[in-house]
Amino acid sequence: MPNYSTIFFDLDHTLWDYETNARETLQELYQHYQLQEKGIDAFARFHETFREVNAQLWHLYDHGKITSEVIREERFKKILQPFGITDDDLNRKLSEDYLAECPKKGNLMPHAIETLEYLAGRYALTVITNGFEDVQRVKITSSGIGSFFDHVITSQRAGHKKPAPEIFHFALALHEATADNTVMIGDNVLTDIAGAKNASIDTVLFNPEGVKHEASVNHEIQSLKELCTLL
Numbered sequence: 001m002p003n004y005s006t007i008f009f010d011l012d013h014t015l016w017d018y019e020t021n022a023r024e025t026l027q028e029l030y031q032h033y034q035l036q037e038k039g040i041d042a043f044a045r046f047h048e049t050f051r052e053v054n055a056q057l058w059h060l061y062d063h064g065k066i067t068s069e070v071i072r073e074e075r076f077k078k079i080l081q082p083f084g085i086t087d088d089d090l091n092r093k094l095s096e097d098y099l100a101e102c103p104k105k106g107n108l109m110p111h112a113i114e115t116l117e118y119l120a121g122r123y124a125l126t127v128i129t130n131g132f133e134d135v136q137r138v139k140i141t142s143s144g145i146g147s148f149f150d151h152v153i154t155s156q157r158a159g160h161k162k163p164a165p166e167i168f169h170f171a172l173a174l175h176e177a178t179a180d181n182t183v184m185i186g187d188n189v190l191t192d193i194a195g196a197k198n199a200s201i202d203t204v205l206f207n208p209e210g211v212k213h214e215a216s217v218n219h220e221i222q223s224l225k226e227l228c229t230l231l
Helices: 018-032 045-064 068-083 088-105 114-119 133-142 165-177 189-198 225-231
Strands: 006-009 126-127 151-154 181-185 202-206 219-221
Touching: 006 045, 006 165, 018 045, 018 088, 018 181, 045 068, 088 133, 088 219, 114 126, 114 225, 126 133, 126 165, 151 165, 165 181, 165 189, 181 189, 202 225, 219 225
Parallel strands: 006 126, 006 181, 126 151, 181 202, 202 219
Antiparallel strands: none
């Protein structure tokens, strides 16, 4: 392995367990707003529709086709539509409550804490995320991992979003680091892996489900604890 001094981490799906935290929040919203009585006959259908719509919107965002404001405004509108619900007030309340409550959930990916404890004494650590500035900082605080990182860099703060090389250059400058002594760890082959490669930074793909891909990576792991022997 190269002699790295700096590690960049993605946040959602890499350290912060987005799927678990989102599901818990949606379950609470489903019950609070009595969505079963409004025509959504089962939470499983509500949750699955959320996952599909959310993935589509974030895919468009990652490819620069929509803004983060579109995600905030359109996500629950698109989720409610298949159930025949066209209630603008309900859409607004669900969106506001989801964004307020989900970041407060503290579930992390397996082995996140022990891995960060191992790495923090050996490397400078920073989070690089395309998530919303206000939301991502709440996630960091709620999950208790803020003390491990020198910086939390959002696309809003840097003025660029992954996979643009500029957000990685922004992070390198904060650390006074160079690309050849830095490695990026993330789950997204476009934003994390291709983005880091755009900045000539080595990559570790976190792929817990073993999803097939054609990305060129320096290393690939299925568990965060593998970093304790890899780095």
